[in-house]
Amino acid sequence: MELEVRHLRALCAIADTGSLHRAARQLGVAQPSLSTQLRRIEQELGGALFVRARTGCRPTPLGRLVLSRARPLVTELRSLVTEARAAALGGRQLRLGSTASRALAGWLRRLRRHWQEPTLHMDVSANALLRMVADGQLDVAFVHEVEGCPLRVPDGLRSRVLIAREPQFVSLPADHPAAARPVVDLSDLAHDRWMIDPAVDGEWDAVRRMLRAAGIDPPVLHGDYHTAASLVAIGEVVTVCQPTSPSRPDTAVRRIAGDPLGVRLLLAARTDTELEGVYPHLADAYQEVARQAPAYREWLEELVPGA
8 A cells, every 4th residue: 555645644634633543534435444544654664653541542652753754744735735726716816705713723823824814794694604605795704504404505505514412501699609510501591581692593593492491491691692601601591502602700500411403614606716715723723613613622531432
């Protein structure tokens, strides 16, 4: 077997995630397929590259040597492809659309290295952003699809999933009794006021189903999430939030028992060139903020040991 760039990319993914399962998800392949590929690579190179354990995968001395040479090659190839795609787009200004995400700042920072200053259009409605891409008003859109509420994706758009299911957490006052635990049961929030933004496509319906399934009927206020964050801080409401949301001295971000609410994160564009030109930067930015969120990082490590 002749070693190829895709093999080096797989080795880097295994080392970065510390897990065959997590690496397979990142690469978009089945874990058995990745395991077989790793065995063939090790046979080609003449030795084990990783030590497999219940806690994950760790590079062997040979693995560290190979990775030290593989990483620069993978990085250079990624830069070559990104710069070529940017050139193919004529070096024009990139028009981005997005629903709210903590990954946006890092994504923009990375894109500035390859494009002119990107423009950014924010909207709480993922469907509205997708229509703007289809109409040529935006080049790409980063949106979330609430579980149980499919988006209306216009014909002709290309899309790529960033996260198949991101669990939604709850933001509550730091002095709330339930904040003393890392995982909050919805029954502990039955008598709290909730605040939901009904303008977010599908979210109110999904939250209502979640509360109904938990057998609770708390009072619900409607408002945007900037207002919700302020009201959570003074103890007036609780609200669902992204798992990458930071806790503050006056608020706490906690996992909901059973992870009853999730969203799918995806990137959409009119062409594969536009899509693939920006996706790697978004994936890197998302991984960065995920690592910085303690509650989410713990959730990921529990889901995939060694991730």
